[in-house]
Amino acid sequence: MTEVSKKENPPTLKKPEIFFLSLGGIGFIPKAPGTYASVATLALLSIFGQANIPFFLFVPFLVIITGISIFLINYVQKIYRIEDPSWIVIDEFLGIFVAWAFIANHHPLHYITILVLFRFFDIWKKGPVGYIDKNYKNGMGVMLDDAVAGLLAGLLYRGITFLNILP
Numbered sequence: 001m002t003e004v005s006k007k008e009n010p011p012t013l014k015k016p017e018i019f020f021l022s023l024g025g026i027g028f029i030p031k032a033p034g035t036y037a038s039v040a041t042l043a044l045l046s047i048f049g050q051a052n053i054p055f056f057l058f059v060p061f062l063v064i065i066t067g068i069s070i071f072l073i074n075y076v077q078k079i080y081r082i083e084d085p086s087w088i089v090i091d092e093f094l095g096i097f098v099a100w101a102f103i104a105n106h107h108p109l110h111y112i113t114i115l116v117l118f119r120f121f122d123i124w125k126k127g128p129v130g131y132i133d134k135n136y137k138n139g140m141g142v143m144l145d146d147a148v149a150g151l152l153a154g155l156l157y158r159g160i161t162f163l164n165i166l167p
Contacts, residue, residue, distance in 0.1 A: 011076075011085075011087065013025050013028070017072045017075060017076055018087075020068070020072060021069065021073065021087070021090050022087045022090075023092075026089055027086065027087035028087050034122065034123075035119055036089075037089035037093060038092045038095070038118060038119060039115065041092065041093045041096040041097065042096055042100070042115055045096065045097065045100045045111075046108075046111055049103065050106055055100070055101045058097065062094065065090070065093070066094055066147075069091070069094070069139065069143055070138075070139035070140050070143055073088060073090075073142050073143070074138055074139040077137075077138065077139070083137050084137070084142050090143075091143050091145070092146055094147055094150065095118055095122060095146030095147055095149050095150035096115070096118055096150060097150065098147050098150030099114045099151075099154040099157065100154075102154030102155065102157050104158070104161045105166070109166055110161075113157055113160065114153060114157055117152075117154075117157055118150055121150075121153050122146055122149040125145070129145050129148050132148060
């Protein structure tokens with residue numbers, strides 16, 4: 001699948017599916033849109049964390065968002081003839097959310113650790129994250145590789161907190 005020329009069929013934030021998948025346009029930030037999406041999501045999650053809202057309350061929301069995202073990514077891939085453009089950053093939203101499920105302390109250093117670990121696994125793309133990224137080019141694959149990166153980041157974060165490395 002090749003990307004269509006932007007002149008032929010440009011994605012626009014006026015289209016609800018583009019607005020949604022780009023997290024309101026964050027995905028169109030020129031450099032490192034995935035990192036910006038991760039930081040924005042983590043900022044929102046820090047508010048939830050300070051309010052002590054338990055993660056399990058977010059599970060139905062995440063399931064719905066993930067289902068909608070998979071459907072819309074498949075649709076956008078077909079319409080725009082693209083695989084995984086950098087402006088689709090809803091997957092970073094899911095990945096950071098998964099990593100956040102493991103957070104043990106709402107100190108800013110813990111949030112920064114989660115962010116760095118998630119971005120490491122998401123960018124590095126080795127092991128299961130890389131396998132999913134290479135072998136599943138549909139909406140499920142786009143979302144799943146980031147969910148697995150979030151899981152790995154969360155597990156490594158828990159190992160770090162178990163060793164009392166963070167305050």
